[in-house]
Amino acid sequence: MEVIEASARHKRDRxxxxxxxxxxxxxxxxxSDLNPYLPQVYAERLRDHGGSGPSSQYWxxxxxxxxxxxxxxxxxxxxxTRRQLLDDCEIDIAILTGSSASGxxxxxDADFGSAICRAFNDYTLEHWIASDERFRVAITVxxxxxxxxxxxxxxxxxxxxxxxxIMPGGATxxxxxxxxxxxxxxxxxxxxxxxxHFSGEGVGINGPPTAAGWPSHYVEGRMMRAPVYMAHMASFxxxxxxxxxxxxxxxxxxxxxxxxPWYLWRMDSDWKALRYxxxxxxxxxxxxxxxxxxxxxQPIDEPENERDLEQIIEWMHGDTILLFxxxxxxxxxxxxxxxxxxxxxxxxxxxxxxxxxxxFPKLRPPE
Amino acid sequence: MGRHxxxxxxxxxxxxxxxxxxEKRSIGIFNIRGAFYALRNxxxxxxxxxxxxxxxxxxxxxxxxxxxxxxxxxxxxxxxxGWEFDITTGHSVYNPHRxxxxxxxxxxxxxxxxxxxxxTYPVQVEEDYIVLYI
Numbered sequence: 166m167e168v169i170e171a172s173a174r175h176k177r178d179r180x181x182x183x184x185x186x187x188x189x190x191x192x193x194x195x196x197s198d199l200n201p202y203l204p205q206v207y208a209e210r211l212r213d214h215g216g217s218g219p220s221s222q223y224w225x226x227x228x229x230x231x232x233x234x235x236x237x238x239x240x241x242x243x244x245x246t247r248r249q250l251l252d253d254c255e256i257d258i259a260i261l262t263g264s265s266a267s268g269x270x271x272x273x274d275a276d277f278g279s280a281i282c283r284a285f286n287d288y289t290l291e292h293w294i295a296s297d298e299r300f301r302v303a304i305t306v307x308x309x310x311x312x313x314x315x316x317x318x319x320x321x322x323x324x325x326x327x328x329x330x331i332m333p334g335g336a337t338x339x340x341x342x343x344x345x346x347x348x349x350x351x352x353x354x355x356x357x358x359x360x361x362h363f364s365g366e367g368v369g370i371n372g373p374p375t376a377a378g379w380p381s382h383y384v385e386g387r388m389m390r391a392p393v394y395m396a397h398m399a400s401f402x403x404x405x406x407x408x409x410x411x412x413x414x415x416x417x418x419x420x421x422x423x424x425x426p427w428y429l430w431r432m433d434s435d436w437k438a439l440r441y442x443x444x445x446x447x448x449x450x451x452x453x454x455x456x457x458x459x460x461x462x463q464p465i466d467e468p469e470n471e472r473d474l475e476q477i478i479e480w481m482h483g484d485t486i487l488l489f490x491x492x493x494x495x496x497x498x499x500x501x502x503x504x505x506x507x508x509x510x511x512x513x514x515x516x517x518x519x520x521x522x523x524x525f526p527k528l529r530p531p532e
Numbered sequence: 533m534g535r536h537x538x539x540x541x542x543x544x545x546x547x548x549x550x551x552x553x554x555e556k557r558s559i560g561i562f563n564i565r566g567a568f569y570a571l572r573n574x575x576x577x578x579x580x581x582x583x584x585x586x587x588x589x590x591x592x593x594x595x596x597x598x599x600x601x602x603x604x605x606x607x608x609x610x611x612x613x614g615w616e617f618d619i620t621t622g623h624s625v626y627n628p629h630r631x632x633x634x635x636x637x638x639x640x641x642x643x644x645x646x647x648x649x650x651x652t653y654p655v656q657v658e659e660d661y662i663v664l665y666i
Contacts, residue, residue, distance in 0.1 A: 343597070405596025437626045438614030444593035449626075 182513060183530065184501050185258045185521035187461045188362070188418050188490030189250060191293050191302075192242060192265035193285070202284035207277060226383055228496020236494045243293060250493045251299050254501050257518065257531060260328060261293055261302040262362055262418060267333045271369030275309040282307045283317055294326040301528065303329035303360045308336055309370075311344060315351035322355030328525045329358040329416070334393040335365030335374070340415075341400030349410045356526040358414040361397055363390045390420035395428055398458055402432070405445040407457045414524050416459040422487060423466035426480035429454060455482055459524050461490035462516065464497045465504055475508055478516075488524065489517045534666050541640050541660040544568070547605055549583055555666050561638060562587070562619050564605050569619050570636040570664055571608070580612035582633060590616075590625065637665040 193199065196215070200208045228234055236245060250256055266285035269278030286304045294300050304327055306314040314330075321327055330352060338344060340361065352359055366386070367374030374380065375389050394417040400406070407413060432450035440446065446453075460481075468474060478487060489505075492498050505513060522528055536554045544550050544563045551560050551573055558573035560583025575582040589604035607625065609616050616625035617633050624631035640660045 405593075408596045434613075440626060441588070441591040441609070441616065444591045444599045445596040 181255060182501070183518035184254070184256050184489065185260070185518045185528070186250070186254075186256045186491045186493070186501070187260050187360075187416060187488045187521060188262050188463050188492050189246065189256075189259040190264050190493065190495060191246065191261040191289065192263065193288060193292075194242070199281065199284040199288055202287040203280055207280045207284075210277065226496070231495055233494050233496050233498055242494070243296060246493065247297055250491065251297065254491070256299065256491075256501070258521075258528065259300055260360075260525075261289060261300055262331050262360060263289070263303070263305045264362070264364060266305045267331075267362070267364045268369065269305070270308045270333050271335060271365045271371050272309075273370055275307065276313075278307040279310045279313045279317070282314070283320075286317070286321055290321065290324060290326070294324075298531065301326050301328045301525075303331035303358075306330045306332060306348060308332050308340075308345065308348075311347040315347040318348070318351035318355055318357065322351065322357055325527070327355075327357065328527045329360045331360040331362055331418075333365035334361055334363045334390070334397070334420075335368060335371040336397075337371060339400030340397045341402070341404035341406040343404070346409070349406065349413055353410055353412045356412075358416055358525045360416045360418055361394065362418040363393065363420060366393060391424045391428075394420050394460075395424075398428075398454070399432065399450075401457070402450045402453045403443045403446060405443070407453050408445055408447065412526070413457055414459065414526070415457060416461065416488065416524065418461045418490060419463050419492060420460070421464055421466045422460045422462060422481060422483070423468070423474075423477050425460060425486075426477060429481060451482075455485055459486050459488050459520070461488045462504065463490040463492040463499050465499045471507055474505065475512075478508070478512070484512055484515045485520060485523075487516050488521045536664045536666065538662040538664055541662055544662060547587065549587065549608075551581075551583055552664070554664060557666070559583075559636060559664065559666075560608075561662060561664060562608075564619060567620075568638040568640065568662055570638045571617065571619060571622055572634040572636075574633070575610045575612065575615060576631060576633055577610065577615050578612055580610050582608060582610050582617065585609045585611040587619075588616075590618075639663045639665065 196211050251259060266281050269281045272278040282305045289302055294302055304321060306317060318330060365371055367379060374386060380386055401415060429451040436446060436450050489501060491501060501517060505516060522530060534555055538552055538561060544561065546563050546565050549560050549562045551558060560571050560573045562569045571583055573581050573583040586609045587605055588607050588609055589601040590607050591599050592602050593599045606619050607616050608619050622633045622635035641663050642660055
């Protein structure tokens with residue numbers, strides 16, 4: 166019996182994928198959890214007037230308030246994540262991408278928003294990062310306050326578990342704009358990647374979530390994720406941001422990826438025609454993408470014939486730019502044991518772990 | 533290879549282009565500050581009449597969001613999809629080594645006597661002609 170078990174374990178170990186999950190949502194139980202990390206004036210404001218603006222206030226969501234209805238215990242997000250995700254799915258490294266505080270970026274009061282970001286980051290380091298060596302974090306920054314957030318990045322960016330910053334998709338200007346330069350300078354100084362996660366479109370101080378106006382339903386909003394990332398990526402490339410910050414890495418989280426081949430082809434074609442208007446773009450846009458931009462797999466795209474995914478991944482240079490993310494514990498979670506299982510082993514190794522290690526400058530495999 | 537007398541040199545002024553038919557090809561002849569160049573009038577991208585595009589310069593940049601015009605008049609931008617070509621070499625701007633348009637030799641010669649297409653009545657020998665070689 167022991168021999169059989171040992172053999173089974175050996176087989177499993179040999180086949181075990183090294184997995185970096187680039188999208189694990191963490192949060193707090195109640196806004197009052199942030200009180201110890203907030204200046205008194207803001208702690209009282211939260212107590213008296215409630216939390217920051219929600220990140221997507223005008224829609225409902227899927228699942229149970231956006232979360233898997235089978236999620237073990239909503240009141241203990243942390244322990245449930247360790248058991249249901251890290252242990253059960255054999256995740257080696259989980260990058261925490263927050264979401265609870267992303268509304269700070271679209272609050273009218275930028276200083277209140279920045280205070281909430283700082284508090285949430287400290288809360289995360291103390292409660293989540295300290296609890297499990299498999300956790301890493303993309304710290305939440307307030308995109309309205311680039312100089313303030315450069316200080317925040319310098320304050321905690323050297324923590325070994327801090328590997329990135331995270332910014333919401335919704336913004337007042339696309340992210341290649343020069344107003345964000347202080348944030349990217351600080352990221353380069355601290356060897357942090359930049360993650361962008363769908364959130365905040367059409368909320369608070371941000372403009373409408375689409376140029377076609379305001380969709381009625383949550384499912385419509387999900388359909389506009391890719392265009393949000395397209396706008397940010399075009400901005401990074403054509404504003405010359407990657408020429409200014411050659412070490413910058415940008416990871417677009419949770420908008421799928423099957424649209425990417427078209428986007429790369431379209432950008433390269435249009436660059437040939439319009440290069441003279443943006444002459445600081447020195448090479449085809451797809452080259453900047455290969456060097457600087459990554460997409461995560463979530464939510465996994467499902468062509469009619471699953472085998473077609475391999476062709477799409479080849480077209481988009483997915484062996485380099487595609488990173489696995491589970492989106493745990495949200496309702497459309499992708500279980501790594503059930504995701505991209507038809508791909509060749511070497512490509513799965515790239516997507517599930519190796520490419521992430523190459524993307525995040527500070528990410529190291531566990532010893 | 534044929535020799536084709538195009539026109540008197542003074543008939544194609546600096547900054548101008550003249551499109552001619554020769555040996556069943558459409559070819560654009562450019563005068564750039566007194567020097568003459570010839571390009572096939574067919575864009576290698578989609579076959580557009582390249583030489584009818586905008587004649588411009590090379591916009592360059594030393595750092596993001598800064599730009600300047602250089603080599604004024606030496607670039608033609610295809611009228612259909614905007615691909616830029618160096619008139620003096622035929623090389624594309626976006627990928628000079630792999631995407632080019634055919635160039636031809638152009639000379640300014642004092643006599644047109646060798647061209648059989650020119651009839652043989654007297655020619656003013658002191659006048660310069662633009663001659664295209666294919």
